[in-house]
Amino acid sequence: MLYWTGLPARQPRPRPLALPGLFVAGTDTEVGKTQVTCCIARWLVRRGVEVGAYKPVATGTVPAGDTLPPQSDPVRLWEAIGRRATPQRVVPQWFALPAAPPLAAAAEGRLIDEPLLLQGALWWERHCRFLLVEGVGGWFSPLSQQMCVADLAVLLGLPVVLVVPDRLGAVSQTLCALHAMATYGPGCPVAAVVLNQVQPPGAEADVAGNYEQLRAWCPRVPVLRLAHAAEAFSPEVDWLGLGQ
Ligand SMILES: Nc1ncnc2c1ncn2[C@@H]1O[C@H](COP(=O)(O)OP(=O)(O)OP(=O)(O)O)[C@@H](O)[C@H]1O
Numbered sequence: 604m605l606y607w608t609g610l611p612a613r614q615p616r617p618r619p620l621a622l623p624g625l626f627v628a629g630t631d632t633e634v635g636k637t638q639v640t641c642c643i644a645r646w647l648v649r650r651g652v653e654v655g656a657y658k659p660v661a662t663g664t665v666p667a668g669d670t671l672p673p674q675s676d677p678v679r680l681w682e683a684i685g686r687r688a689t690p691q692r693v694v695p696q697w698f699a700l701p702a703a704p705p706l707a708a709a710a711e712g713r714l715i716d717e718p719l720l721l722q723g724a725l726w727w728e729r730h731c732r733f734l735l736v737e738g739v740g741g742w743f744s745p746l747s748q749q750m751c752v753a754d755l756a757v758l759l760g761l762p763v764v765l766v767v768p769d770r771l772g773a774v775s776q777t778l779c780a781l782h783a784m785a786t787y788g789p790g791c792p793v794a795a796v797v798l799n800q801v802q803p804p805g806a807e808a809d810v811a812g813n814y815e816q817l818r819a820w821c822p823r824v825p826v827l828r829l830a831h832a833a834e835a836f837s838p839e840v841d842w843l844g845l846g847q
């Protein structure tokens with residue numbers, strides 16, 4: 604039997620962020636982290652929660668003059684939280700090249716501002732009551748010269764929502780990521796796995812059993828589904844409860 608099901612529970616530890624919230628991570632880039640984060644944000648906004656969103660760095664973001672494109676992560680997240688603060692507070696560092704952040708920064712002759720990766724999240728402490736943090740790429744994607752996504756997630760200590768695309772390989776990708784989350788440094792609590800139907804039904808072969816397989820292999824973690832083109836989770840999910 605998979606040892607993930609038998610890992611010891613981690614002790615709660617102090618975290619620098621005095622806010623409840625969730626860290627939305629993915630098994631990879633383009634798997635639906637922003638889609639899921641926006642669904643959660645809209646659910647919270649509908650309940651009157653003052654929600655903030657934060658993504659430490661975005662790449663492939665090219666502003667037109669002073670305006671960020673509407674389909675960029677900063678703007679999508681900012682819209683979903685009801686336009687709280689500014690897109691620049693949501694994503695304080697962005698770069699044009701669609702590459703890993705240190706490479707995208709280097710292409711512009713810049714370095715990632717490493718202290719800002721954490722400071723940008725802490726700014727939200729006085730400006731919201733619940734913070735959604737979107738990761739960058741996958742769990743071990745580099746954020747800077749020294750830090751990867753897992754380092755920031757461990758620092759923040761928020762429960763993690765893992766987004767997995769509903770395609771062949773989803774079970775292995777999920778278990779690899781959960782293993783890494785449990786064992787990297789002091790580990791991260793996992794709030795849920797979201798099996799995300801990025802493609803329309805029928806577009807992906809052999810995915811029919813993914814949901815049942817994940818539920819069987821991850822008995823300790825809620826496994827949720829986001830349907831293709833869905834604006835919300837159905838049935839509803841208590842995101843406030845998961846983010847405590
Ligand atoms: N459930 C879904 N239904 C339809 N389209 C989806 C769904 N989830 C994601 N997509 C689409 O897939 C693409 C990638 O999704 P998204 O931008 O949320 O991924 P991401 O993991 O945040 O990517 P990045 O690593 O660039 O931040 C987008 O065009 C998005 O609209």
Ligand SMILES: [Mg+2]
Nearest residue numbers: 636637676737
């Ligand atoms: Mg995104």
